[in-house]
Amino acid sequence: MRTLRGSLNQARRRVLAASGAVLLAASSLRAASSRPVDNQTQRRAALINRFFGGSYDARAVGASYLAAEPAERDADFLWTRLFGSNEPRDRATCSRLLAERIAEDFRNRDVVHIQGWIVARAEARACALVHLS
């Protein structure tokens, strides 16, 4: 039987993986992608990744979110939902707006459960944008 300590360690490992244990998200943005992704989506994803410190496994979170919400598999839709318009944003503005959206979603209990972690929908959408890049 798995011990509670073992379960918690595994859970913590998943969180660490999502929170920066893997460089793949950052490095994959630098590497040439085999998927046809437009430059605008890549630029947007890079801005969001900076919010998470550049090492958050946003792709994994985003993939899980889009698996549950396939209708949102659209970079423009996600960007607009997060930042209100298609206008380009600088890093500081992105970070500020994203933090506000996340806080608002928690206030309204607009959350999703991804691998058991309670995540504000805005954060999940931001990760989805990274995944699409």
Place this chain on the structure above:
Amino acid sequence: MHLDFSAAPDGQTFSADVCVVGTGAAGITLTTELIRRGLSVCLVESGGFELDGATQSLHEVENTGISRRPTVTTRLRMFGGTTNHWTGKCGRLDELDFEARPWVPDSGWPITRRDLDPFYDRAQPFLDLAPRLTGAELAAVFDAPAPDLDGTVASLYAWQLSPPTRFGPKFRDAIERSPQVQLLLNASVVNVQANADASRVEHLDIRSLDGKTGKVKAQQYVIGCGGIENARLLLLSDNVMRGGLGNQNDLVGRYFMEHLRNRQLVVFDSDPYTIQRVYNTYHAPEGLYLLGLGLSRELQEKEQILNAAFFANFEATEASATDSASHIANALAHGEKPADFSASVLRAVQDLDQIAVNVRRKLLRRGSRELTNELSLLVIETEQAPNRDSRIDLSSQRDLLGLRRPRVQWRMNEMDRKTVLTAAQSIAGELWRHHRARMHLPDSMQEPLEDWVYNFKDVSHHIGTTRMAEDPKRGVVNKHCQVHGTHNLYMAGSSVFPTGGHVNPTMTIVALAVRLSDHLVSLHGKG
């Protein structure tokens, strides 16, 4: 004086002003207060000063509802009752817990928090508690970095921690030496004998395991044997009133509630110390406190949920992996990538599988316990909704005294489930906002009710089975804890709670016992 009833002559009758059945927190508190005010007490205890297997087997139940821990391991049939192994966590019910909440069917006490506050104050020395502090006051006294919580979601909540007080050892001497007390040990009440119209109790029938019989006569009788046994004794006493004493409206044993406690909520801090610096145990010269979070009245009303509270447990992890994780987490919290990011990440991940328990000690200023760099386990404790179909009745199985055992049919409902999920999601927001911490809820916590119930173990808080209400159609006892229709019979303990709040019941049990003692003293014309 005490008497081992099993060694006494058969057929004795014992008399006193008041008979108190049970020597747990309620019975001992009541006895102490009554003799202080000049009344005589016959105190009846099914067990002795030490635990023994045969007597303890009298606590066996037939369980046909949600799986529970065996009652023989959670309730103690000996002098001092279950205070012989309780953990000491104390608190007052919230004001809202006493109110009739429109979204909680069958909620509402016939007394208010304000009515009970003076008795909570008098309960403090029984439980050896430090002076009462609110959560905000506790944080201020110990200079804890209290977050600016959204008051519409939650606020800081402070539990007072009893050492824990063992009522048996603490009060045994005074009870044994008192000329006003006859303590009968190894004497089980097998019948509450009422008069022909059940308006008064005439005597109690008692019996020992080896077959000795006897009677107890008093002007008033108080049953304080715990939430399961209290209901059982009334149901067994059915030779005058069909269905059992006080059961004219089929309420005895119904509305059986527990507290739901779940330890699976895990919080990972971006900065591992921010949570521990606040949600911790605090040591004052007068005693201990525990600081956590309680749901706001606004959230409960808005979301139509029950009361709930959170506190943290901590688990240590090996230093180097934790250092790496802290290093990463601190950087992330500032939106920066650490300089040696790759190495830190790899070290943290690789070491997780070989993590040895290691506690790093780092003292705070006076007050909070030593900090450890640990994984935070968040414990949620929630109230259960009053549920008429969650109940105690009588089994066909019999115990060593030949009495029908209790049959426990514990139920949960959708409001219980909704409360846990909503509370977790709401607190997750506050933890993220103030600590950049993330909460984990296992997938099993989102399953439909019939499977969701397996996330919980009972915590042995047996509540509600002889509930309090002024209307006999809604309760078994009135606001004085007197059984409706039987004027000299009273119930003590958490069986009288109409609702349970989130907080452990012991302090409320003691407060109600003090209050009942005042009422009984007034009946005897003593001040």
